[in-house]
Amino acid sequence: MARTRNAVATREAPPARRSRKGPVTKTPEGISPSTQxxxxxxxxxxxxxxxxxxxxxxxxxxxxxxxxxxxxxxxxxxxxxxxxxxxxxxxxxxxxxxxxxxxxxxxxxxxxxxxxxxxxxxxxxxxxxxxxxxxxxxxxxxxxxxxxxxxxxxxxxxxxxxxxxxxxxxxxxxHPTQALLDLYTIESHLGGVAGKKIAIIGDLLYSRVARSNLWGLTKMGANVVVYGPPTLMPPELDNAEGLDGVVRAASMEEAVDEADVVMMLRIQRERQAAGHLPSMREYSRVYGLNARRLKLAKPGALVMHPGPMNEGIEISPDVAHGAQAVIEEQVAxxxxxxxxxxxxxxxxxxxxx
Amino acid sequence: MASGTSEIQGKVILSASEVRRALIRIAHEMLERNGGPQGLALVGIKKRGVQIAHRLAGALEAIEGQPIDVGGLDPRLYRDDLEVAGTKPVQPTEINFDVENRPVVLVDDVLYTGRTIRAAMDALIDFGRPASIQLAVLVDRGHRELPIRADFVGKNVPTAGNEAIRVLLQELDGEDSVLLVRTPEEESV
The missing domain is CATH 3.40.50.1370 (Aspartate/ornithine carbamoyltransferase)
Incomplete structure (x- = not known):
């Protein structure tokens, strides 16, 4: 499979319909629903x-x-x-x-x-x-x-x-069922996602959770703000067709400011051999969610994480297990x-x- | 008299006042059959059975002056036609009382093949072992496919296969009436 990182950008029609038989070995880049x-x-x-x-x-x-x-x-x-x-x-x-x-x-x-x-x-x-x-x-x-x-x-x-x-x-x-359970969890606390500010923070490049969530959240009318290391942001995000309402934040503070939900992504250490990050310590300092940063979000804002967590890297333990975290509820x-x-x-x- | 605001065209079988009288009669029959309201609980089958169950409970409370437990049940996960049942969302079942050793009356709007009632009985038994399960319906339209009969019936309406019964209720449809309509398809329950 050749496709790895441009799934967000190209709204492709995957060759998955029953009507199409025969081996599909190449990615369907460039095929949009409007053409097929x-x-x-x-x-x-x-x-x-x-x-x-x-x-x-x-x-x-x-x-x-x-x-x-x-x-x-x-x-x-x-x-x-x-x-x-x-x-x-x-x-x-x-x-x-x-x-x-x-x-x-x-x-x-x-x-x-x-x-x-x-x-x-x-x-x-x-x-x-x-x-x-x-x-x-x-x-x-x-x-x-x-x-x-x-x-x-x-x-x-x-x-x-x-x-x-x-x-x-x-x-x-x-990872569509993860996105559905995230939608459900947000909805059960906030009554819906439409018009809510959802901050998705971390490694968006390698995150299938983030990709499916971008589709689900924007479809249901959320205002999605993304932030992470420039090396871990998919460049296609800016011109992704159908992803209306996704904004890139310039800083962690801007991303979290007045957010209804702060969704932290896992740093996938197994995928970090490519040298996208100088060190985990720096990542934690610049991109980690701690109690001080969470205060910028709306009072009672939800803290979410798809798990498994790297506590102390993308999320501090006190926030991960704090009153605003709904991480175990996500699992349930x-x-x-x-x-x-x-x-x-x-x-x-x-x-x- | 009843179907003034209805968009569905059909022959009126029960008017609003006839629905009201039928439910009051059924309430009296339930009390007679069970020797009073002691322990009696009503479980409506979603969705119109739930409204009817609440109205029956209101009638029972008006007669006996004591509250009656009412629940709502979605038998979808117990049905025998997955390919049809699975096309609609499953609704939560709300039985917030103990059914163990009590007479429980299942309530639905229309009794047809009996398959929904079979599923509802299986669902109910997952919540405990009632002393008895009884069945109250507003309309029995015949065409049973299982050995099931209603204990309390608002009206028996012989129907043809290409006819359907539409029950309209104030709470959901803005008016009370029961209509007999022609339909090319089977009635969806």
């Missing part, structure tokens, strides 16, 4: 990113999340909604919260959930992604949840499989949001057979 509108006709059977999901559909997922949250609060946390369905989570990257979250979501809905991790599968014997997916499909998968280190891999998989595919994070590209809401997504997509998959 026939590829996008109504609700998709896959959830690969939020750029193609309508605001109405996002709203419906968030409303359904209310219902799923209620199920999670019951004494008996089990329903027969997806009984007899098989959900496979296929993870080619390390993950705790996302994988467990999808697994719990599927199990509360009554599905059988099978977890496949690359390190313990035939992938270590050299099996290709396509053959791995074909093997799984021949075992009657009803929904496939995939995380992959290469941007675009879930799109490739979706174009080769009949079952609905959920992108659980692909490289530096997208993640299960309910994923239940809503799995239920919706399993229904679409069932109606197509």
């Amino acid at each position: 509108p026939e590829l996008w006709t109504g609700p998709d059977r896959h959830l690969l990113d939020l750029d193609h999901v309508s605001t109405q559909e996002i709203t419906e997922i968030l409303r359904s999340t209310d219902g799923m949250k209620e199920v999670l609060s019951r004494r008996v946390r089990k329903t027969p909604a997806l009984r007899g369905k098989t959900i496979v989570t296929l993870f080619f990257e390390a993950s705790t919260r996302t994988r467990v979250s999808f697994e719990q979501a599927g199990k509360v809905l009554g599905a059988d959930v099978i977890n496949v991790t690359a390190s313990a599968s035939s992938v270590t014997k050299g099996e290709s992604l396509l053959n791995t997916v074909r093997t799984l499909e021949s075992m009657h998968v009803d929904v496939l949840v995939i995380r992959h280190p290469h941007s675009g891999a879930p799109y490739f998989v979706a174009s080769h499989i009949d079952a609905p595919v959920v992108n659980a994070g692909d490289g530096t590209h997208a 809401n993640g299960v309910a949001v994923r239940m809503a997504v799995l239920y919706m997509l399993a229904a679409r998959g069932a109606s197509g057979r």
